Amino acid sequence: MNVCYLTFPPLATKIARMAVHGPLVIALGGNAITRPGQIGTIPEQYQATRETCEHIVTLIERGHTVLITHGNGPQVGNVLRRVECARDEVYPLPLDVCVADTEGGMGYMIQQCMQNALMNRTVRRSIITVITQMVVSPDDPAFQNPTKPIGPFMGVEEAEARRKMDHWQVVEDAGRGYRRVVPSPRPKRIIEINAIRSLIREQCIVIACGGGGIPVVVNSDGDIRGVEGVIDKDLASALLAGDIGAPTLIISTGTEKVALHYKKPNQVLLDRLSAAEARRHLAEGHFPPGSMGPKIEAAVEFLQRGGREVIITTPDQIANALDGKTGTRILP
Numbered sequence: 001m002n003v004c005y006l007t008f009p010p011l012a013t014k015i016a017r018m019a020v021h022g023p024l025v026i027a028l029g030g031n032a033i034t035r036p037g038q039i040g041t042i043p044e045q046y047q048a049t050r051e052t053c054e055h056i057v058t059l060i061e062r063g064h065t066v067l068i069t070h071g072n073g074p075q076v077g078n079v080l081r082r083v084e085c086a087r088d089e090v091y092p093l094p095l096d097v098c099v100a101d102t103e104g105g106m107g108y109m110i111q112q113c114m115q116n117a118l119m120n121r122t123v124r125r126s127i128i129t130v131i132t133q134m135v136v137s138p139d140d141p142a143f144q145n146p147t148k149p150i151g152p153f154m155g156v157e158e159a160e161a162r163r164k165m166d167h168w169q170v171v172e173d174a175g176r177g178y179r180r181v182v183p184s185p186r187p188k189r190i191i192e193i194n195a196i197r198s199l200i201r202e203q204c205i206v207i208a209c210g211g212g213g214i215p216v217v218v219n220s221d222g223d224i225r226g227v228e229g230v231i232d233k234d235l236a237s238a239l240l241a242g243d244i245g246a247p248t249l250i251i252s253t254g255t256e257k258v259a260l261h262y263k264k265p266n267q268v269l270l271d272r273l274s275a276a277e278a279r280r281h282l283a284e285g286h287f288p289p290g291s292m293g294p295k296i297e298a299a300v301e302f303l304q305r306g307g308r309e310v311i312i313t314t315p316d317q318i319a320n321a322l323d324g325k326t327g328t329r330i331l332p
Contacts, residue, residue, distance in 0.1 A: 072211030077151020096226030103210035134213030136185035148184030153177030234298035242305035
C-alpha cells in the first residue's frame with residue numbers, strides 16, 4: 001500500500017477540510033493514462049496522467065471526495081510479455097502477480113501526479129493506493145473462454161504469428177487492431193472494502209481496484225489464493241461504487257458521449273438514457289464487448305444496486321460532464 005501525506009499552510013481551502021458531497025468513483029480508462037497513437041512509454045503515461053489529474057483536482061476543489069480506479073490492459077500485457085521474453089533467464093510471474101505489479105506501479109504514478117496537482121493548487125488532502133484483491137468464482141466460465149484484451153494492438157500478420165509461435169489467443173478489438181485476450185472473471189467481492197471505507201471517512205483520496213483488482217478465490221477455510229486473469233475495471237468500479245454507497249460513478253473513456261451506430265453515417269450521440277434503454281441498446285448490439293459494452297453493463301449494475309447516476313465521457317470533460325454540460329448520463 002502506497003501512501004502520501006501532504007501538508008500545506010493554513011491558507012488551504014475550506015473544501016480541503018471537509019468534503020460536502022457524496023463520494024465520486026472515477027474509473028479511468030486507458031486513454032486517461034496513454035493517449036491514442038502513443039506507444040505508452042513511462043514518460044508518455046506520466047504526461048497523460050498529469051493532465052487527467054488536473055481535471056480530477058477541479059472536482060476535489062469543489063468539495064468532492066474522490067475514489068479513483070483505473071484499467072491496466074496495455075500495461076499488464078507488456079509486463080506479461082516481458083515475463084515471456086525473460087523466461088530463460090529468470091523465474092516466471094503468474095498473471096495475478098503481474099496484475100498486482102501494475103496495480104502498485106500505476107497507483108504510484110497516479111498518486112504522485114495527484115500529489116503534485118494538489119500541491120500546485122494548495123489543496124490539502126491525503127492520497128493512498130490500496131492494492132486490492134477481488135474475489136471471483138473458481139467456476140467462472142471466463143476461465144474457459146478468454147475475452148479480455150491486454151497488451152498493445154497488432155496488425156493481422158503479427159497477431160497470426162503470436163497465435164502460432166506463442167499460442168496466444170488473439171481477437172480483433174473494436175476496429176483498432178488485434179490484441180491478446182486472457183480470462184476475465186466477474187468480480188464478486190472486494191477483500192479490502194472495510195479499509196477503503198475507513199479511508200474515505202477520513203477524506204482520503206483513494207486509488208483502488210487498479211486493473212479491476214487482483215483476481216483471487218477463497219476456499220472453505222477462508223484461505224485466499226490468486227488466479228490467472230484480468231478483471232474488467234468498469235465492472236469492478238461498479239461493485240466498488242455500490243459497496244461504498246457512492247451516488248455517482250464516472251467512467252472515463254475515449255469518446256465524449258455514448259453513441260448508437262458508432263462511427264457510422266447514422267451515428268447518434270446520446271445525452272442521457274435510462275437503465276432500461278441502456279439494456280435494450282446493449283442487447284441490440286450497439287455496444288460491442290471489446291469497447292462500450294462493459295461500460296454500459298457496469299452502469300446498469302451500479303444503478304440496480306442503488307446508484308443515482310452514471311456519467312460516461314472523456315478525461316478532459318469530467319468536470320463539465322458532472323455539471324451537465326456534456327457527456328452521457330445513464331439514470332435508473
